[in-house]
Amino acid sequence: MSRVQIALNVSNIDAAIDFYRKLLGAEPAKRRPGYANFAVAQPPLKLVLIENPDTAGTLNHLGVEVESTEEVAQANGRLQQIGLETEPEDKVTCCYAVQDKVWVHAPDGAPWEIYTVLADSPVRDAAPDAAPVKAASPCNCQC
Numbered sequence: 001m002s003r004v005q006i007a008l009n010v011s012n013i014d015a016a017i018d019f020y021r022k023l024l025g026a027e028p029a030k031r032r033p034g035y036a037n038f039a040v041a042q043p044p045l046k047l048v049l050i051e052n053p054d055t056a057g058t059l060n061h062l063g064v065e066v067e068s069t070e071e072v073a074q075a076n077g078r079l080q081q082i083g084l085e086t087e088p089e090d091k092v093t094c095c096y097a098v099q100d101k102v103w104v105h106a107p108d109g110a111p112w113e114i115y116t117v118l119a120d121s122p123v124r125d126a127a128p129d130a131a132p133v134k135a136a137s138p139c140n141c142q143c
Contacts, residue, residue: 002071003044005063005113007095011056016049032096035124048095063113069100075114076102091118093126 010016017028017036024047029039034051050060066072072088079086079102087103094101101115 001044002064002066003039003046005046005048005065005115007048007050007060007063009052009055009058009060010049011051011053013049013051016051020047020049030096030120032124035096037095050095059110061111061113063101063115066114066116068116069118072100072102072114072116079104093121093123096121096124 008016013034013036017031020038021027024038024040024045026038026040028036030037036049038045038047040047046063046065048060052060064075066075076086076088084104089099089101089103092099092101097117098119098121099115099117101113103111103113105111
């Protein structure tokens with residue numbers, strides 16, 4: 001199953017969780033300091049909340065969660081074939097999960113990722129060798 005991901009910057013993670021719990025009628029699937037995500041079955045949605053008071057109320061990034069690394073690779077190939085510039089990342093740790101992903105940017109700069117979760121992680125952001133990083137991708141720089 002694929003689902004759309006919306007990642008929002010929020011000023012207060014606890015207040016945001018309380019609001020979205022009520023709005024969506026669901027509990028967070030993952031909760032960490034300054035971070036939460038909701039995996040909603042209907043409509044298929046991954047809502048990510050990132051505590052970032054300096055940019056609260058704004059979009060962090062958008063995404064499409066897919067089931068496998070193969071689907072990420074297929075998306076990367078399709079996007080390149082139609083002339084979009086892609087930024088693939090393999091086995092990166094982002095938002096408390098190890099992921100394979102590919103980034104593209106909309107004409108106005110909105111960052112989109114197509115990704116799959118490979119494993120849970122106790123840390124928010126790390127390079128493939130597990131060293132903490134502050135990368136240029138939207139998820140890593142604001143998570």
